[in-house]
Amino acid sequence: MRPHEAGALHSDGYGAAPQWLPHPADVNTLLPALWPAGVAKDSDGVLTIGGIPVTQIAQEFGTPAYILDEDDFRGRARAFVRDFGAPFAAYGGLSVYYAGKAFLCTQVARWVDEEGLGLDVCSGGELAVAQRVGFPAARIEMHGNNKSEAEIHAALEYGVGRIVMDSFDEISRVADVAARLGAVAPVMLRVTVGVEAHTHEFIATAHEDQKFGFSIAGGQAEAAIAAVLARPELDLRGLHSHIGSQIFDTAGFEVAARRVVALHALVARQLGHQMPEIDLGGGFGIAYTSENTPLTPAELGERLARIVVAECQREGIDVPAVSIEPGRAIAGPAAFTLYEVGTVKQVHLDGGSQRAYVSVDGGMSDNARTALYGADYSVTLANRRSDAAPMISRVVGKHCESGDIVVMDEYLPADVRPGDLLAVPGTGAYCRALSSQYNHVPRPPVVAVRSDAAGEAQARVIVRRETVDDILALDVDA
Known part of the structure; x- marks a missing residue:
């Protein structure tokens, strides 16, 4: 600061x-x-x-x-798919979701689609942008800590690839909407891993005292997983973690990956549910002034892949598919x-x-x-x-x-x-x-x-x- x-x-x-x-x-x-x-x-x-x-x-x-x-935007998007994704190719693969909250309009949604990225939306309005350009529903994920029934209905009706859930109320809400539609909702659970990224208080999102996610500490995340698995209308695809924004090193991701992978392995061993992926969010920093020295997508990918592979080996499990959500790092x-x-x-x-x-x-x-x-x-x-x-x-x-x-x-x-x-x-x-x-x-x-x-x-x-x-x-x- x-x-x-x-x-x-x-x-x-x-x-x-x-x-x-x-x-x-x-x-x-x-x-x-x-x-x-x-x-x-x-x-x-x-x-x-x-x-x-x-x-x-x-x-x-x-x-x-x-x-x-536009050429710069597209080039940065391609770099995340190509360079960040390269170290993951030998394992479960990498999916890149552009975080639309950074900047979204219909033209940007088209660019994101054409470059082969997924799209992360946080509201019914952002989803409407995606729908207006016919963005492939399977490559859309929907975030938000207080999604309305109307937003959930619109997302499921459009067929989004996954909904990231953020509270026990939302678990019930998504399941109930899915039941009324006769659908099975693909979902992920956002967990807080107790890591406070080196960033501004208002954009550090993985410490305990904040509005997002289920805390791993004290068993809240495990209880949420059990609640999801108890609802047949929900298909639990994996865990999601986001530790903050404007992050310039991978130390926080190392701690986050260790805790997310450990919980991922516990669900498989104790509950018999194999989740195919984990999402480590975004928050990769950019240079606003000469004081900032961000890592390249290739450097970030190599370091993050090394961390995830090591933690999966520690737990004795296969490396799942990994997702990330750069927004600022592409648009900024x-x-x-x-x-x-x-x-x-x-x-x-x-x-x-x-x-x-x-x-x-x-x-x-x-x-x-x-x-x-x-x-x-x-x-x-x-x-x-x-x-x-x-x-x-x-x-x-x-x-x-x-x-x-x-x-x-x-x-x-x-x-x-x-x-x-x-x-x-x-x-x-x-x-x-x-x-x-x-x-x-x-x-x-x-x-x-x-x-x-x-x-x-x-x-x-x-x-x-x-x-x-x-x-x-x-x-x-x-």
């Missing part, structure tokens, strides 16, 4: 810069790890995607806008948000340092993560090259909130001015998904860029810009 704000004001010659943020040799330079593969800067310092200048994109589609590199780095600068002001801080407050035409309504999690982002001047000295800056939004911050700390050229374009990388996951209409500000469009058969880049809207009329259409005038 970031240092406490008071600790960010140190006298190292760079004023308000936090200690982890390096002073740039050239403030115009991009750090490739933060950006989609198709992004670069031209000789004039203009950011391009697929060779298309963002100045052209801003003119055609307006700002703010989410800019999504594949997009950036493009803003226009509206105002710039200098703020004098204690100790004589300064910070530039750069206000843009979006904010917490299109990226809530900074306010919600204290998330860090980077930013670059996108419409020109600058020879001005680096200035520690804070990119803020247009909303009536002091916490309306997009980028807490980053160096921008000291001559940033109204009308400039700024690009914030790593916004493909949980930005559009968590967006709001706060202050009645319409949500930005999603503009996807892809290369055609001739290698020419094309930009097109895949989610249109919201309008004030869209917002007012929900009001009921009595």
Whole structure:
């Protein structure tokens, strides 16, 4: 997590810069790890995607806008199937489910289908997206800690491949709906393994004191398994574990796998039920700033396979099929948000340092993560090259909130001015998904860029810009 704000004001010659943020040799330079593969800067310092200048994109589609590199998204999806899956091929195999909560629209659902991934949905609305594009039902899994009967009915009627159950109430609810439909529901049980991932409290999901899953400690998970096996309308396919998000090492997965595999083996030995798979969730981290160093899908797959195989050998069982659920790791780095600068002001801080407050035409309504999690982002001047000295800056939004911050700390050229374009990388996951209409500000469009058969880049809207009329259409005038 970031240092406490008071600790960010140190006298190292760079004023308000936090200690982890390096002073740039050239403030115009991009750090490739933060950006989609198709992004670069031209000789004039203009950011391009697929060779298309963002100045052209801003003119055609307006700002703010989410800019999504379709080729990058697809490439990351393929890497999880191919590279993460390779070490599992000799055993039970690997299934990759794209976690739609990161970012989902009909076009993304089509890409996921075409790349051969499954789709993880968490609500009736996300399921409706899948249904709208005819996503293969067998490759859909449905999550959620409080699914309504209507959502369960829709999932079973569509024929989803599995429903991940999260409570004793839900065991009864799913079984009862299945009985009314004359169906057998394929289900998994989400278990909490007592591992607290090294992440923010609100996104660490496998410690005991939280809303998800059945605790392995104290026998709650075993009781849930017995409850499922007692209902003939339920087909228990396996156990599910998810230990958190933005995870950069596999130590937590090692502990989780050990406990999940041990419970998997116990069910086979003591209850005589052979579950064909386990799901180890997602949460694989991405680079938001220079401070982050994520593992590649190949590295993650090799390490996770080694862990699972070792634990199965310890228990004397065959390696089951394994599933994972990357969302952020596919969508996050594949997009950036493009803003226009509206105002710039200098703020004098204690100790004589300064910070530039750069206000843009979006904010917490299109990226809530900074306010919600204290998330860090980077930013670059996108419409020109600058020879001005680096200035520690804070990119803020247009909303009536002091916490309306997009980028807490980053160096921008000291001559940033109204009308400039700024690009914030790593916004493909949980930005559009968590967006709001706060202050009645319409949500930005999603503009996807892809290369055609001739290698020419094309930009097109895949989610249109919201309008004030869209917002007012929900009001009921009595």
